[in-house]
Amino acid sequence: MTELICVGAIAGAFGVRGEVRLKSFCSEPEAIADYSPLVTEDERRSFEVDLTGRVKGGFTARLSGIDSKEAAETLRGTTLHAPRDRLPPLPDDEFYHADLIGLAVLDTGGATLGHVREILNHGATDLLEIATPGHSDTILLPFTRDAVPTVDLPSKRIIADPPDGLFPDPESDPRQRDDEAPS
Structure with missing residues (x-):
């Protein structure tokens, strides 16, 4: 982990x-400031975070060391991270996305379906993006x-019980069959 x-x-x-628009991925969105200082993914920069207001889809915030619009704009798309030990423990049925990425995904019979590449959320529920062996396309599993x-x-x-037809059937997909010689 x-x-x-x-x-x-x-x-x-x-x-x-120098204020920024900040999206929070925390279950209690305003708690993002409680985990300050936050670091960039590469850990090269660290910021104290002071929430200054709300905007659609997030907050306005002041980040330490950022005092101009130009400096704030250079940070667009930057993800902010907190050390795990500063975050609250989760109940048994909740998980940090970082802990799920890379996990093997098996069906209820033990057959490998792939591995978790990413977790997406477009509003309704989280979706696991599953990279499947032998395919360039990924599959989204609720x-x-x-x-x-x-x-x-x-x-x-992860043990999955996906809806029928969501994953390719190895019996009907020639890319998954070992008994066929290439032509």
């Missing part, structure tokens, strides 16, 4: 005095109790 957890992202400059009954972090695997 990684020591840093992504807790937010800078969406761009706000105003002319991260619900029905579709993902088991997350086993110690074993680094």
